[in-house]
Amino acid sequence: MDKRRSSRLGHVVEIIRRRNTDADWGSAVCSACATSLDSIEAAALALRSAAKTLDLLGASHETAALAEDLQFSLGEGPCLAAFDSGRPVLVADIRTSVDRWPIFGREGHRIGAIAIFAFPLRVGAIRLGTLGLYRSSPGDLPTRANTDATTLAELITYTLIGHSDIDAVRSATYRDVNLATGMLAAQLSIGLDDASARLRAFAFAEGRPLLDVAKDVLERRIRLDGAAP
Amino acid sequence: MTPRSDDACRTAQYAGDVPDSLVGSLREVAATLVSESDTSHALTTITDACAESLGTSATVVMVHGALGEMRVLTASPDDPAIVALFEKHADNGPWVECQRTRRAEGFAGPDEAARRWPDLAADAATARCDAALSMPMLLAGDPVGAVTLLYDTATRLSDRELDLARLLTDMTTLSLCQEPGAHRVESLARHTVTLLNERVQLEHAIGMVAGRLDISVSDAQSALHRHAQTHGLLPSELARSITLGVVDIGELAG
Numbered sequence: 001m002d003k004r005r006s007s008r009l010g011h012v013v014e015i016i017r018r019r020n021t022d023a024d025w026g027s028a029v030c031s032a033c034a035t036s037l038d039s040i041e042a043a044a045l046a047l048r049s050a051a052k053t054l055d056l057l058g059a060s061h062e063t064a065a066l067a068e069d070l071q072f073s074l075g076e077g078p079c080l081a082a083f084d085s086g087r088p089v090l091v092a093d094i095r096t097s098v099d100r101w102p103i104f105g106r107e108g109h110r111i112g113a114i115a116i117f118a119f120p121l122r123v124g125a126i127r128l129g130t131l132g133l134y135r136s137s138p139g140d141l142p143t144r145a146n147t148d149a150t151t152l153a154e155l156i157t158y159t160l161i162g163h164s165d166i167d168a169v170r171s172a173t174y175r176d177v178n179l180a181t182g183m184l185a186a187q188l189s190i191g192l193d194d195a196s197a198r199l200r201a202f203a204f205a206e207g208r209p210l211l212d213v214a215k216d217v218l219e220r221r222i223r224l225d226g227a228a229p
Numbered sequence: 230m231t232p233r234s235d236d237a238c239r240t241a242q243y244a245g246d247v248p249d250s251l252v253g254s255l256r257e258v259a260a261t262l263v264s265e266s267d268t269s270h271a272l273t274t275i276t277d278a279c280a281e282s283l284g285t286s287a288t289v290v291m292v293h294g295a296l297g298e299m300r301v302l303t304a305s306p307d308d309p310a311i312v313a314l315f316e317k318h319a320d321n322g323p324w325v326e327c328q329r330t331r332r333a334e335g336f337a338g339p340d341e342a343a344r345r346w347p348d349l350a351a352d353a354a355t356a357r358c359d360a361a362l363s364m365p366m367l368l369a370g371d372p373v374g375a376v377t378l379l380y381d382t383a384t385r386l387s388d389r390e391l392d393l394a395r396l397l398t399d400m401t402t403l404s405l406c407q408e409p410g411a412h413r414v415e416s417l418a419r420h421t422v423t424l425l426n427e428r429v430q431l432e433h434a435i436g437m438v439a440g441r442l443d444i445s446v447s448d449a450q451s452a453l454h455r456h457a458q459t460h461g462l463l464p465s466e467l468a469r470s471i472t473l474g475v476v477d478i479g480e481l482a483g
Binding site: 086122123124125126143146147150151154155158173174175176178179180181182183184185186187192218 | 296312313425432436438441469478
């Protein structure tokens with residue numbers, strides 16, 4: 001990676017890491033993304049849920065905020081598609097996507113969102129939201145920007161679920177933690193996102209490492225719903 | 230390979246020609262690389278080739294995560310004890326050392342392990358890893374991960390086997406960046422994130438099956454793979470369906 005590009009990315013990474021100290025973290029991250037990512041003009045960070053809720057964490061420009069809002073109101077668009085599928089949705093020209101998003105395809109460009117690149121924020125099957133990147137002119141997302149956005153989306157995701165240091169990130173992705181999350185979700189008939197949150201909250205409240213709690217769940221020593229196993 | 234000698238350390242030599250089975254494996258890997266990209270299939274073929282032609286008891290591929298930490302991408306066979314070993318010692322072991330030296334690093338037996346990586350040695354012995362050799366995955370000169378060959382008995386590889394290990398490692402790296410030219414480095418990151426997410430998703434699904442059917446994790450893993458095979462699905466596809474709730478987990482029982 002050449003020096004200039006790594007220092008631009010490094011700048012965004014620094015801002016992502018300032019989650020706890022920056023009051024306007026969401027918008028700061030979006031502004032940094034818009035400045036640092038090749039050919040991108042605006043960015044928006046949104047938390048979403050399966051129940052179609054939207055929590056806009058930040059936006060670098062009015063255009064991005066409006067585009068997110070519009071997709072939410074219409075219930076369709078690249079960001080929703082990325083969230084639902086768990087895969088990036090890259091649209092070089094929204095005007096040619098009317099069959100996929102009939103209304104947003106027509107309305108989106110009026111607010112200046114012609115090219116839209118939506119990256120899901122996810123860890124495995126746990127979906128948190130999307131990072132939406134926008135440009136007012138048509139054209140593909142350059143490969144480098146695609147890769148950078150992928151990496152940044154991952155970093156943002158880990159930061160959002162409360163793991164921004166290497167040890168925490170590592171232990172959060174351990175096999176036993178993932179297995180326990182699935183087991184908990186099935187046992188309590190809740191979503192994976194909720195199960196993951198419950199596991200982490202329990203570990204935090206007990207002051208025990210996440211991995212230890214996960215092992216207890218797998219060995220059926222605890223169930224986390226208050227009932228005895 | 231020749232059978233084990235009486236020496237404490239096993240060595241092996243090729244009689245001369247490259248075994249047919251190896252040629253077949255290499256051909257399959259190359260075909261996968263040039264065809265429609267199916268990275269996880271290519272990786273499986275490569276780790277199978279390691280087992281067959283290098284006699285490994287397990288092969289682990291690690292890559293760098295978003296924060297630079299090393300993470301297990303695949304383990305073949307997917308032995309929980311081995312995965313746990315690598316997760317616990319992700320920042321201390323031959324797989325880390327080889328990133329620094331850009332050369333093969335490892336231990337041929339438990340004594341060497343205890344001498345060079347004392348914190349790792351006891352856990353390695355418990356997981357029945359008496360010997361390990363980590364090959365750095367290099368792309369454009371930079372280390373992007375490691376392929377670690379594991380043996381359940383003291384082992385030292387011959388020069389011929391080292392060459393083969395290097396070849397298989399390079400193919401592993403290639404399988405993760407299937408776009409030509411300058412795009413390879415970028416492609417690696419995308420493929421890596423996808424595969425890491427698929428791994429996590431598979432583990433979520435196995436946990437769900439274990440929880441729903443009230444069975445052990447290893448039974449749940451078997452059930453998932455069996456169901457996938459019966460229905461002509463990739464395990465990752467079935468895992469995705471399970472986590473999305475579109476598959477009745479009850480169908481996996483029995």
